[in-house]
Amino acid sequence: MYKADNWNKLDIIYYYRVFGGVRFVWFRGRTVAALLVLTTVVACSATYALLELPDWKLGSSGVSGKEAGQAALREEEVNKLNKAVSLIERRFLLPTDRNRLLDGAVNGMVESLSDPYSVYKPEEEAEKFNDALQGAFTGIGAELRVENGAVIVESPIRGSPAERAGLQPLDVLLSINGESLQGLTLSEAVTKIRGPKGTKAKLKVQRSGLAEPLDLELVRDRIDLETVHSEMSEDGIGYLTINQFTEDTSAQVAQELKALEARGLKVLLLDVRDNPGGYLQSVVEVADQLLEQGQPIVQSEYRDGERKTDVAQNGAKNDRRYPLVVLMNKGSASAAEILAGALKQSGGAVLIGETTYGKGTVQVPFNGELGDRSLIKLTVYKWLLPDGTWINGEGIKPDIPVAQPDYFQAWRLPRDIELKYDTTGESVSNLQSILAGVGYPADRKDGYFSEETKRAVERFQTSESLPVTGEVDAKTAQRLEERLYAGIQKRENDAQWQAAMNKARELRASAP
Incomplete structure (x- = not known):
């Protein structure tokens, strides 16, 4: 029986709390649920097993525990690895670290499985995961996975910086603060994305259906877990x-x-x-x-x-x-x-x-199976x-x-440019969606900054005591996002919740 307490609380809950923490800010009178701010709960949407699994179920041969244990490398396979290490250490241009070579070999084996949920964590990273479970965490609030070298969003957490910025499932994170994420392992990508509370994470995001990548700026946060x-x-x-x-x-x-x-x-x-x-x-x-x-x-x-x-x-x-x-x-x-x-x-x-x-x-993390403090998580x-x-x-x-x-799918407005009359693009169509969400709809939503879009911006600026320019600068963008987020938290704007409550009332009326 796999027990979490025998795994130092790392193995079972390891990915959904890793690198991250959670902050629940309760709005809607009772305060809303959910500023789960995980730095990146790497592949958090994996299901982790805490159950009895016979040894043969986990063995490499699928026969028995004893036979599985005999599935060691053959002599010629060991010789091949030894020769590879020797060749690298003798002939590679720069000095090498044998521990890193070994970690790379194991990581390569796991990556060869082509399963985004199976990963290897060397000792140092596994210890960081364990340390991260002991307190609050900082992050952006998104679960990620790596597939074919791309860092993919599985889910932004409700109320998190990721959600506020408009990250969506299946978004591809191209870069963080100008550094490319392409080709990195999950842990390498997470290391770049995580950071202290209050620091900025500028993401370049590729979204299906959009011709150009989005530029989103998030502010990392620190919080505690409640579910x-x-x-x-x-x-x-x-x-x-x-x-x-x-x-x-x-x-x-x-x-x-x-x-x-x-x-x-x-x-x-x-x-x-x-x-x-x-x-x-x-x-x-x-x-x-x-x-x-x-x-x-x-x-x-x-x-x-x-x-x-x-x-x-x-x-x-x-x-x-x-x-x-x-x-x-x-x-x-x-x-x-x-x-x-x-x-x-x-x-x-x-x-x-x-x-x-x-x-x-379903994944099971194996802690200590390799004879040290490293960890392998396998599907x-x-x-x-x-x-x-x-x-x-x-x-x-x-x-x-x-x-x-539509405005539930809006993303963060740019801060480095001003949106104004006669401009076009996806940032403008996003602005038009946000304007509709805050109660100042324009005449169109096709990405052209029309005269009516300008007037809608002016009406919003007037209501918020902002300089009335009809152009969306950083202050106007910030206020638009704040008002949109507040509106999204209101139940009357949540179409799914309204439909669910209507169905619940119907069931209540027909109940004996």
């Missing part, structure tokens, strides 16, 4: 937000459910939007609290095709069998998808929002929905598709 929050409406609809599945999430959910039930809970609305995943065991325990005993939660399929099914062991109490609504979006990944799928197929939940990310594999099996569907690369489709208004 669950609940509210209750007067008509008995409970709203439960789960931001990540950590080792404490299940206990937090149990506590919040108990409080909601004590207040007369009739329908539960779970929000896992922009939840990048986390513990496999945690999501199984959460689902167990909401499904009837014996109902399937998730299937695990190993390399030999054998499957194991996790079912609700304890099951929801009789008084906990209330209708379920799940809010999800394209930033809902991995463990969040497990919960949505389990509640849909085994609990009759209604799914609302957008198709999810589509992450269907060891895939997970399937209760009916056996593998959603990897596809995601889970909602029962009720709901897109957010």
Whole structure:
């Protein structure tokens, strides 16, 4: 049995807290959830296993623990590696470090798997990860992965600098503060992106559908981790937000459910939007609290095709069998998808929002397996929905598709140039989207700075007591972004939340 305490709390929760921390600023009266500011929770949307795996399941031969242990390098393979090290040390132009050569060899083996979720961390980096778990963290608030040499955003965290700047899933980070990120390993990219609180991270971002890269400027932040929050409406609809599945999430959910039930809970609305995943065991325990005993939660399929099914062991109490609504979006990944799928197929939940990310594999970090303090994280099996569907690369489709208004997808306005009349480009179309979001729509949104766009800017500047120029300088850009962010936090502007609440009220009205 893999136990987190035996892994110094690094192995299981390792990626979603690595390099990052979280800051929850509660708005909307109770204060909103979510300035999760992770410097870069490298591939955080992986699901991590805390479960019993027979040795042969993890062995290189797939036969038995004993036989797997015999799968050492043959003499000719050892000789090849020795000759490579010797040749480099004898003939390479510059001095070499043997430890770095060995780390490079292991890293090369893991990279040859062509799996963005399998990584090698040498001793120094593994120790930094462990140290990072001991306190608060600083960062930009985005989960990343590296694929084919490109640094890709998996999900910006709600309320984070990354979200404020408009980073979106599948954005490709080209450079940070002028330094290229192309071709770097995940740890190398993260090292460049992380930094002290208050420092600036200037990102160049390639986004599908846009001809030119975006220039975004973020300010790193420092925060602490919290994952669950609940509210209750007067008509008995409970709203439960789960931001990540950590080792404490299940206990937090149990506590919040108990409080909601004590207040007369009739329908539960779970929000896992922009939840990048986390513990496999945690999501199984959460689902167990909401499904009837014996109902399937998730299937695990190993390399030999054998499957194991996790079912609700304890099951929801009789008084906990209330209708379920799940809010999800394209930033809902991995463990969040497990919960949505389990509640849909085994609990009759209604799914609302957008198709999810589509992450269907499980990783296990191996700490100390190489005889030192280095770490290898490997994808060891895939997970399937209760009916056996593998959603990897596809995601889970909602029962009720709901897109957010266009301005929810806006990104940060430029600070190095002024947007003004008769200019064109994607920055102008982004401005027009923001103007609509703050209540001053222009006559168009095609990226041409028209006379009406100028007048819309002037009206906004007048309302904000800014110099009325009709041009968007740094101060106007900052104020526009502040007003847009404040507007996005208001529930009346959240189309997905509104749709979910309408469905919850409908279920409440029809409930016995």
